Amino acid sequence: MSIKFRNFKSSSLIYLFYSFFRPKISLFGILLFFGLPSIITGQKQVLKSAEYFFDKQEYVTALNYFDTYDKIDKDKKALVQKGICEYQVGKFSECIASMKKAFDQKSTDNAMFLYTAMSYQALQNYKDAAIFYKNYLSNIKSNSSESDEVIKKIEQCQYAQNILFSDKVGFVENLGSNVNSKYNEINPVFSPTQVNKLYFSSDRNLSTGGLQKEKETGMDRYMYDVYSVENYQTELSILKKLPTRINTSRTEHIQSISKDGLVIFYDRELEDHSTAILTDTFSTNQDSMSLTYEFHSPIIYDLGDRDIFPINDSLYLFSSMREGGYGGYDIYSVERKEGTWGQPKNLGDRINTAFDDRFPFMTNGGHEIYYSSNSLNSLGGYDIFSSSFSIDGWAVPRNLALPVNTYGNEGGFRISADGTFAIFSSDRAEGSGGNDLYILYFKEQVLDQFEIPDFAWLNIEEETSEVGKSLPESSESVVAKKRQFFNKPLYYKTDIDVLGPQNLTKLKLVTDMLKIYPDHFVKLIGHATDAKKSDYDLYFSIKRTEEVAKYLSSHGLKSDKIQIEACGSSFPAVYSSKVESSDVADKLNNRIDMDIIVPENSPLQVQNETIEISPQIRNPKFDEYLHSEKGLSYRIYFASSEQLYKDEITKHPDGVCVLKPYDKTRYDYILGRYDTYKTAKKAYNKLSSTQYPNAKILVFIDGIEIKDEEVIKHVEKHTDLENYLLYEIGK
16 A cells, blocks of 8 residues: 655655656647757746746756756745755755755745755754754644644654664665666565565556546556566566456555465555455466455455455454544454454554554564554654564564665565565655665564464453553573574576576575675585586586676675585486486586585574485485585695696596685686595595696585694694694694
C-alpha cells in the first residue's frame, strides 16, 4: 500500500515525477521545453516560463528556467520559487542558499522558513532545522492542524539529534536500475519459494491501465501494477509483469504472499472507487479470472484496513484506522481457529501510537516485529522501528536510525529468509525518482528467522502494557549469538554457467558479507569432472576460478582477501564410471568451492552445504580432500608456469592442484595432501631432482599455506611439525 505523506512539501516528490514524465502536455509547454533557451528570448519570457512550470509542479523544468534568469538574485519571489524547486529535486544546500538570498531581499514569504527547515532536516542538521521550524511556526495560526504538524516536526528534530550517532544496524544500497525506475516502486515481497525472486508494485509507464486521472489529486498518472523480478541482485535480472487477471486497467498493490508461496494477496481499486482485497493462486492458467477471489475475513479495506502480513495460514497482521485504536493507523492481529475468524486485536500501546503505525512484518520465530511509524520518535515522515517480545511483553520500540531511516518515508520492510538482509521502500531524494527499493545488509544476523514459531504475545491483554515502561534487565548473563552464513558451492555445466544467474546470487551474498567483515577472506577451489586430460582439467579449472575471483574483486573485495586454487579432476566427489547418468557426476564434480576463512573470535559462523553422496558412488578422494582442508597437511610444490603446464605428473595418483598467488601471474603446481611429514617426505624423495629441482615441502593448516617463519607458532597444537622444523628448516 502506498504511503500517505504527512509532511510539508507543497507537493510530494512522487507527484513531481507523475507530472514531469507524463506524455500529454500542452503545445505551449512543448514549445517552451524544446525552445530552452534558443526560441525564448528576453528575460521576462524566461521568468514566465519558469513560473508556468512551477505552477504545474514540474520542478526540474522550472529550475532549468530559473537558472537562466539573469535577474533572479534581485527577485525575491523568484528566489523563493527557485528554492522550492531545489528542495523538491533534492538540492537541499542550494535551497537554503536561495532562501537566504530571498530573506536578504526582504521577502516576507513564510515558505522561506519552512523549506529551509526541511532542507536542514534532510541534511541531518536537526538543530538548525528546529530553529527554522520555530520561525515558521511563529507566523501561522496557533491551534491549527498545520501548527500541530510543525510542532511535531520540531519534536522529531529533537529526537533525531539524540539518535544521530547511534550504532548503525548495517549498510544500505539502492537496488539499482534492475528494479527501480523514475516512477514509484513500493511494497517489496520476497518469493517464499525462490531465493532470488522479488515482487513489488510500481506505477511505471508499463501500466496495464495506461495513463489515467488520479481521483485524489486530479493529476494524470499511470496505475499501479504488480511485478516480479528474478536475480534482482545481479546484472541478469528478469523483470515481468504479473498476468492480466491480476493487473487490470485499475490500480493493484501487492500486499503479501502466503508462507507456502501458493497465494498472493493484493488490493484493487474498483470502478465505484471502493477497494477490494483479493487473492490469487499463481496458477499457470494465466488469464483465468476464476482463479481470483475476494479475501473474506475481518480485514476490510473500506474500513481502513491495510498492509496484510500473513504470519501463517491462520494468523495475520494488518494495519487499520478502525475505531477503538490509539490514533491514526494501528497494527492489529486476527486469528482463524477451526475455520472461524476471531475479532481483530490491537497489538497495544507499546507498539501503536497516536500517529500512524503501518506495514507490519514479523520474523518466523514470532519474537520480533518491524513496522513503519511517523510518530514523534521518527527522523521525519515514516521511519522503520523494531520491537522484541519477551515474558515482560513488547520492548520499547527502537528506531533503526540512519542509514535506514531518513527525513523521508521508509516502509514495506521485509527480512530475507536467512536473516542477513532486508528490503524496503523509501522516497529519499537520492533515489531514481519517487519511491525506490533499497536493500539493508545487517551487521548482526536476525536469528529469530530460524527460531521455532512462538506467538505468546497473542495472550497479552492490551491494558497490561504501559507506554514508555522499560524492560527489567535480565539477571542472567547474555551470550552473544554468532551471525550464521550458509555457504554453498558454485555449480556449473559449462563455462557460461560459472557466472550464471544462480551463482551470481551466491556470489552477491558472499561479497556483501565480506564487506561487513573486511578481516575475513575467501578461498576459491575449482573442481572438474574427469575428462581424461588431467593437465587440461587443471588449467581450465584454475581459469574458471579466476573468473570468479575477478567478479569478486570488481565488486569491492580486495585482491589480497581472495585465494585461488584449482584441483581439476584430482579429487572428484563422485566416480564418473559408477553412475548411470553422467549428469549426476557432472553436477557434483563440476563446482567451485568457496571457503570463508574466519579469524579467531569472529562474530561470524560459516556453515558449509553438505554434499550428500551415496556410498556406492562416493569417491574416497573426495574425503581425502575434505580431510586435508581441516587441520595439518603437507603438500609438495614442484613447478610454476604462466601457461598450460603439460607433464605426466599431473596424472599422479596422489592428486595435483594449482595455486595462484593473488599478486602474481604464475600458477604454482602442488602435489598431494599428506597427513604426516614422513609420508610427504617419502613422496618428495620419489621426485626426480633433475626434473623438479625447485621441489619443496609446504605446510598447510586448514587449507591455508603457512610460511616457514610462522610454523613455530603452530607446533604446540600440531606436534608433527617438530619433524618439519628439524629436517626442513633446521637442515
